[in-house]
Structures are given as structure tokens and as C-alpha cells.
Amino acid sequence: MDLSALPWDNIFIIITVLVAGMGIVFGISIPAIGQAIVAMSGLKAISRQPEAGDRINSIVLLSLAMLESLAIYVLAVVLILVFANPMRTFILGG
Amino acid sequence: MLKKKKNNKQTLSLILVVLLVIAMALISFQMRQNQGFEPTPVTEEISPSVVFSIGPLEVTTTVINTWIMIAVLGIGAFFLGRSFKIRPGMFQNAIEFLVEAIRGIISKNIESGDPSLFFPIVATFAIFIGAANLLGLIPGLKSPTPDINTPLAMALIVFVSVPYFGIQTRGLWGYLKHYVQPIFLMLPIEVASEIARTFSLTFRLFGNIMGEEIIIAILFLISPFILPVPMMLFSIFTGILQAYIFTLLSCVYIGGAVKAHETT
Numbered sequence: 001m002d003l004s005a006l007p008w009d010n011i012f013i014i015i016t017v018l019v020a021g022m023g024i025v026f027g028i029s030i031p032a033i034g035q036a037i038v039a040m041s042g043l044k045a046i047s048r049q050p051e052a053g054d055r056i057n058s059i060v061l062l063s064l065a066m067l068e069s070l071a072i073y074v075l076a077v078v079l080i081l082v083f084a085n086p087m088r089t090f091i092l093g094g
Numbered sequence: 095m096l097k098k099k100k101n102n103k104q105t106l107s108l109i110l111v112v113l114l115v116i117a118m119a120l121i122s123f124q125m126r127q128n129q130g131f132e133p134t135p136v137t138e139e140i141s142p143s144v145v146f147s148i149g150p151l152e153v154t155t156t157v158i159n160t161w162i163m164i165a166v167l168g169i170g171a172f173f174l175g176r177s178f179k180i181r182p183g184m185f186q187n188a189i190e191f192l193v194e195a196i197r198g199i200i201s202k203n204i205e206s207g208d209p210s211l212f213f214p215i216v217a218t219f220a221i222f223i224g225a226a227n228l229l230g231l232i233p234g235l236k237s238p239t240p241d242i243n244t245p246l247a248m249a250l251i252v253f254v255s256v257p258y259f260g261i262q263t264r265g266l267w268g269y270l271k272h273y274v275q276p277i278f279l280m281l282p283i284e285v286a287s288e289i290a291r292t293f294s295l296t297f298r299l300f301g302n303i304m305g306e307e308i309i310i311a312i313l314f315l316i317s318p319f320i321l322p323v324p325m326m327l328f329s330i331f332t333g334i335l336q337a338y339i340f341t342l343l344s345c346v347y348i349g350g351a352v353k354a355h356e357t358t
Contacts, residue, residue, distance in 0.1 A: 055202075061342065062342060062346065065343065066294075068298065069294050072297050079304070079308075
């Protein structure tokens with residue numbers, strides 16, 4: 001079977017889009033679970049001690065921002081995969 | 095009976111509005127297909143284009159939009175600053191609220207040191223990033239934050255200002271000592287975290303606004319004028335929230351460098 005006769009550029013694009021879609025699903029849903037846990041415990045803490053609400057609020061926002069950056073890294077990787085893949089010239093030969 | 099009638103009227107108007115929106119979306123989609131209008135690709139919609147170049151320097155649309163924003167903010171601040179009264183008007187109330195909020199962030203997160211020392215840079219972060227994120231809502235202008243150079247510049251300012259404020263308040267030796275505070279093994283970890291948080295600040299701001307813009311661009315490709323509107327309304331919230339988070343994080347980092355240790 002002649003491997004070089006296959007439409008490699010089409011196959012490459014299909015694989016890239018599939019990997020990007022699956023990557024964004026896993027990369028968004030797992031940090032989302034972490035953010036939910038943070039928000040839940042922050043809500044519990046505020047309802048237990050409403051007078052400490054201001055301090056808890058800023059800490060919760062801080063941890064949410066930290067967790068969100070994980071999802072943002074996945075988004076950056078997926079954007080690079082889809083729009084500016086560095087392997088494109090290597091695989092398709094320029 | 096009367097209440098029920100009113101409810102019916104409300105439901106009817108809601109259904110009418112929804113139908114109208116769907117009909118307008120379908121009409122715009124149909125018009126797009128009939129006229130054979132080729133939409134610009136998403137990458138060209140997002141990425142900045144070079145307007146002109148001075149020697150090796152390329153002036154992109156990002157830079158020009160930033161200049162316009164800086165000019166509007168500067169002229170506005172100049173005229174507002176000269177018209178302060180004892181009894182505040184509408185704009186003065188808004189500015190005072192903003193200043194009070196930024197002061198609150200600073201005094202909550204930077205425990206030691208004079209708060210007015212950190213106020214200029216933190217307020218600049220808040221106002222600049224907030225205005226930059228909201229600039230994309232004005233037609234014809236693009237917000238500069240989806241270009242990675244703008245968030246990187248902001249993060250590098252934080253990266254430089256943390257040791258600056260640390261040395262200013264604690265002295266050179268006192269600041270350098272906190273790298274090796276419990277044990278000297280902490281030195282590579284501290285240095286790595288300083289570099290990593292610069293990139294994390296960059297990518298948080300860049301990725302959030304970029305993702306927002308890409309979603310708006312894709313919705314615009316599907317059906318212009320109607321579908322992007324809810325997402326654009328949501329982008330106001332995201333832009334303000336990202337500006338708040340950037341300000342909060344830079345305050346926390348500066349506060350960590352400024353904090354005086356009790357044990358000498």
C-alpha cells in the first residue's frame with residue numbers, strides 16, 4: 001500500500017481538530033470541578049461566619065482566578081493547535 | 095383576573111420578542127447566503143494587522159487603539175480633575191467610587207507600608223485594563239488585550255515593580271533575604287515562581303479576552319447583528335472581572351514582597 005498517496009493534509013487537519021476538541025472538553029471540565037469545590041466551600045464558610053465575608057470573598061476570587069488559569073492554558077494550547085500549528089510545515093513538508 | 099391578564103400579556107410579548115430575534119437571525123443568515131458574501135476568517139478578525147512601520151518597528155492596530163484609549167482617558171482625567179466640587183456631581187461620584195474601591199483592594203491585600211505609595215500603579219492597572227477590555231464594544235475599535243503583547247507588557251511591569259517596592263520599603267538586603275528566608279533551598283523555587291506567575295498573569299488576561307473575542311467572531315460568522323449581542327453583554331462582565339482579578343493579583347504579589355517579617 002502506498003502511504004504517500006493518502007491525503008495527508010486532510011488527515012492532519014482532521015486529527016488536529018479532533019484532538020483540539022477532546023482537549024478542550026477535558027481541559028475545561030476538570031478545572032470547572034475544582035472551581036465548583038472552591039465556590040462551594042467559600043459559600044459554606046460565609047454562611048457559617050458572615051462577618052468574615054469580605055476576607056473569604058477575596059480569597060475565593062483569588063483561588064478561582066488561579067484555577068481558571070489552568071483552563072486558559074488548555075485554551076492557549078488548543079488555539080495554537082488549530083490556528084498556528086508548529087508541526088504543520090514539518091508534516092506537510094512546507 | 096387582572097393579574098392573570100397581565101401575565102398573559104407579558105408572556106405574549108416575551109414570545110414575540112423571541113420570535114422576532116429568531117426571524118432576524120434567520121433573515122440575516124439567508125441574506126449572507128444569497129449574496130455570496132465571503133466572511134473574513136476568524137484569525138484575521140482577531141489578530142492585529144500592521145498599519146505602517148517606522149524602520150524596523152511595525153505599528154499595529156493594537157498600538158493605535160491603545161493610543162486612542164490613552165488620549166481619551168488622559169483628556170477626560172485632565173478635565174475631570176479640574177472640575178472637582180465639594181458637592182459631587184454624576185461623574186465625580188463615579189470616580190470617587192472607583193478610587194474608594196481601589197483603595198479598599200490595596201488596604202486589604204498590602205498590610206504594611208503606606209497605601210498611597212502603591213496607589214498610582216495599582217489604579218493604573220485597574221483603569222487601563224478595564225478600559226482596554228471594554229474598548230472592543232465600540233464599533234470600529236478593537237480592544238488591545240487579545241494581542242499577547244499588551245498583557246505581557248502589563249505582567250512585566252508587575253514583575254519589575256515587585257522588587258522595586260520590596261527594596262524601597264525593606265532595603266536591598268532585607269528584600270534579598272526573603273528569597274532564602276527559611277532555608278537556602280528555597281531560592282530556586284522562589285525565582286521560578288516569580289517567573290511562572292508573570293506568564294500566568296499574561297495568559298490569564300490574554301486567554302480570557304481572546305476566547306471571548308473568538309466566540310463573538312464565530313457567532314458573527316453564523317449570523318451577524320443578532321446572535322453576538324448576548325455574548326457581547328457578557329463580555330462587559332468578563333472584562334471588568336478580569337481587570338479586578340489582575341489588580342487583586344498584582345496587589346497580592348506586591349504585598350508579599352513588601353511584608354515585613356516579624357522575626358528578624
